[in-house]
Amino acid sequence: MSSAHYQALEPQTSDEDNEDIERRSHHPRCTATASAPSSMVRKGGVGRRRCLLPLVGGALCFIAFCYLTLSGETRSALGLGGSTEDSEEESHHGLDSIHFRPLNESLHICSENLEDHRQFLQDKPRSDYGQLPVIYFVTPTYPRREQIPELTRLAHTLLHIPRLHWLVADDQEKCNNFIDTLLNRFGIPFTHLMSPMPSKFRNEKPAPRGVANRRAALQYLRQHNLTNGVLYFGDDDNTYDLQLFSEIRNTQRVSMFPVGLIADYGVSGPVVRKGKVVAFLDSWVAGRRWPVDMAGFAVNLEYMAQYPYVNMPYKPGYEEDLFLRSIGLKMDMIEPRGNNCTDILVWHTQTKSKKLGMIRLESKYLDDRSNLGALLLNLKLMGVASTTENEGRNALISKNGKEKPHSIILS
Structure with missing residues (x-):
């Protein structure tokens, strides 16, 4: 399922842009001018008050300037509050309050099998992989004539991956028994969720497809208090190199890597210098702080659990960006994978859907x-x-x- 690139929406300002705008709009203008001496003589006490006003205004201007220019850490040390993080958080909620919804989905599990019935994986007994962190592979899906063949194709990739829990979230109003039978056939540990898109979003152009599915998976992880492992959003029409799973399994906070066949450039991913992510290459920026594809990052669950308001908005094109903001991501936290982001380990191979x-x-x-x-x-x-x-x-x-x-x- 495609999620990252839609027809361009109105560009959205970043949190840094909003902070700059806020500073400019609230910075006092210190343009008071002293009254003429003749005015003070004529007005007496009123004249003296007019003389004091520019002094008071100037003092307030100086205090405001100092407050705005102090770093968040300095203000915190002085007991003034208003740290940079607080400012970013306020800007973040103001920016997205319309599209963000708390994670309060009613979770409906159609079927679940937590036992791994595969005896051998990559020519080794399954028991040899017992100490590896679990990869929680979240696949949003929806009814269409390509649904079953694409899930089947993806399953035959996942069959090679040890210590993997497949969360399949289906955009339907009722459970699909055929998918239950299919998932049980492969022997991979799985949870089949029913996660229909809210009706009020279905008529939007473009519709926020896949969001309800991923939100349901996030709700599942939170309700089951799963903090030991790695979260990855894997659409059912993508193509995955088996090396990808080895790369993301040891993610400490957030790992990133390029995704092939994305939009105009044919790629979307981080720019890396001296082993550090410093920027991003993507043909559609639109004010996104994190212009990445949904398949281009993985998140450590223990790290994500530190953020109780983890979320994904019903806002097409901005799901990845605002999800990563909700877990407090900063540039220096990102772990580049795929040979310093030079290898393509996942491809956005969308299947063109036809009518029934x-x-x-x-x-x-x-x-x-x-x-x-x-x-x-x-x-x-x-x-x-x-x-x-x-x-x-x-x-x-x-x-x-x-x-x-x-x-x-x-x-």
Whole structure:
């Protein structure tokens, strides 16, 4: 599922920009001018008060200037409060208050299997990996005809990864039993969540797709107090190099790496100098402090647990940025992965979705006289195709290169 790049919205100012604007708008203007001596003689006491006003104004101006120019640490040491972090937090909440919602989702678990039924992983017994941190791989998904094949393809990547818990969050109003059966078949520890998008967002263009799913997964992690492991958001239509999982498993706070096939540049990721992340390369900045793709970072759960208001907003294009802000990320915390962000270990390979297939075939031929009844039922359960008796052209059934009437083949 794509989440990071949409048609450009109105550029949004960063927290630093907001702080600069706030300083300029509240800085006192010290332009008072002393009254003429003749005025003081004529007005007596009033004149003396006018003389004092510029002095008081000047003193207030000096105090305000000193307050604004002191560092957050200095103000804190002097007992003045108002640290830089506080200012950033106030700006952050003011900036996003419309789109942020507390994590209060009602969690609905369709099915869950916490046991790993795979006996061997990468030619080693599963027990050999017992000390590794768990990767919580969060996959948002939604009903479409490509859903089951994409989950199947992703599962055959994850089958190679030890110590992984797959959180599959489905944007549906009811649990999909076919997905339950599918996930159980692979033997990977999993949790299948039902996480429909709130109806008020469904008609937005673009809609905040995948947000309710990821919020449900964040809620699951918090409710289960899971703090030992690493969180990664992995869409079901991406392509993953197995090396990626080794790279992110030991994330201490937040690790980052480039993602291929993103927007105009074909890549999005950190700029690294001397082993440190210093900036970002992305063709759509739009005021985002962290212009990265959802697949381009991993988060240590113990670090994330320090931030009780961790969140992801219903704001298309800004989900990654505001999520990373909600966990207090700073540039010097980022751990570059993928050979100092020179290797592409994940690709944003979006599958182009098509409409549900329609097969016109009389219901009397969907019995057990041929395989078609069971085959088409499975396709319907997967959301790939459906049958109809009165729409479109009759289903083509051929033999020896020629179309044959249904009655000849199926009766």
